Amino acid sequence: MVSSIDSSVGTERKVVTELPGPKSRALHERRQAAVSAGLTTGFPIYIERAHGAILQDVDGNQILDLGSGIAVVSIGHAVPELIDAVSTQVAAFTHTCFMVTPYQGYVEVCEELNALTPGTHAKTSALFNSGSEAVENAVKIARLATGRQAIVVFDHAYHGRTNLTMALTAKNMPYKDRFGPFAPEIYRVPMSYPFLDGRTGAEAAALAIQEIETQVGAHNVAALLIEPVQGEGGFVVPAEGFLPALSQWTTKHGVVFIADEIQSGFCRTGDWFAVNHEGVIPDIVTTAKGLAGGMPLAGVTGRAELMNAVHEGGLGGTYGGNPVATAAALATIKTMRERNLLQRARELGDVITASLRALQEDVAIIGDVRGRGAMIAMELVMPGTKLPNAAAAKAIVQYCNQQGVIALSCGTAGNVIRLLPPLVITDEQLADGLGVLADATRAAS
């Protein structure tokens, strides 16, 4: 099999041209003529190959990846087990459409999802292509199963860019602006955001619940949809007790609790799912990103009585659960187990948190350091306040890029730097990346 990896990609960050280099700049020019201007790219270096936590661009620069393609390649780039599984599957068959003729890989991924997601109750799953599509389907299922329409979402939420998921997403620019009209029956309530609201989990939950009950009515609510650690919205970790209180409320009122674990799931936070940190058992879990190591695959997993309430033929799609993507997912899950990436994510989190906390002592622009496992962020503020400092975030990302490090920003105000390294990043690579990030932060403050 093809298990040989491309050994030409080094293991160290190495910048050999100005960034972007001449070949990347030439490709970028071609791109301007060919690709819609609606797609922008933070760091337009064109990638040729990758390995582990290093991306190699067309000019021969070796770039340290602290973003994993937005939490996707958690097992690292070019993992031999994944290459083998995908290559074998490509040679066997690439597509049948699961609704026409099925195959084993689809069933096996559903079995894994049913077993890995929290709770020992009977579950079934359905597979799709993208996170947005998974969220859309979770909402469809919850509405059908409950016979209700209202969907409750939170401030700072991100759930996708399709029409329904734009409505579920909080931030207008760039996701929603002038793309409406949006889907009705979506209600947004306050998120627990300890750094900014200072509320305990119980207080924040009481506030959210009060708004739902007075403005929507519990009996109208089909589902409450929440990211247990918010991703694009700023790596917001709700105060302890917030998620359990909401979960209890949904159970009491027959509301479907949907955990969107698309960014936080699959080892990222040091557990299979972020809800596990507080023992919350969702009715439905949506997954994507880290699930398939870079192949497009998403899942909806939930209580069998909800998932199976759907009429025959009510769920589907041409490519959902594509055989190559399901082979990638099975190899990814196996790799996560064999390399004990849950444990590694916790170790990375400890190192990153300690480094950022030390930096916070030195500079006045870091207001908060937060996150779980290998999903850690710093919120940048105007010194002495909690007011957002988006300019600093932008400057830090640019500085990192110039030094050959991919760092991502997020946050409703664009003032959060988030770290999502591949979980196979070495200690040396991480120390190198954190050093560059510290230099960048000092330069910006």
Ligand code: PLZ
């Ligand atoms: N739910 C929690 O994080 C995707 C978006 C990048 P798709 N986040 C990255 C961008 O700017 O488009 C995401 C997420 C959560 C849903 C989604 C949507 O997943 O696979 O991008 O559709």
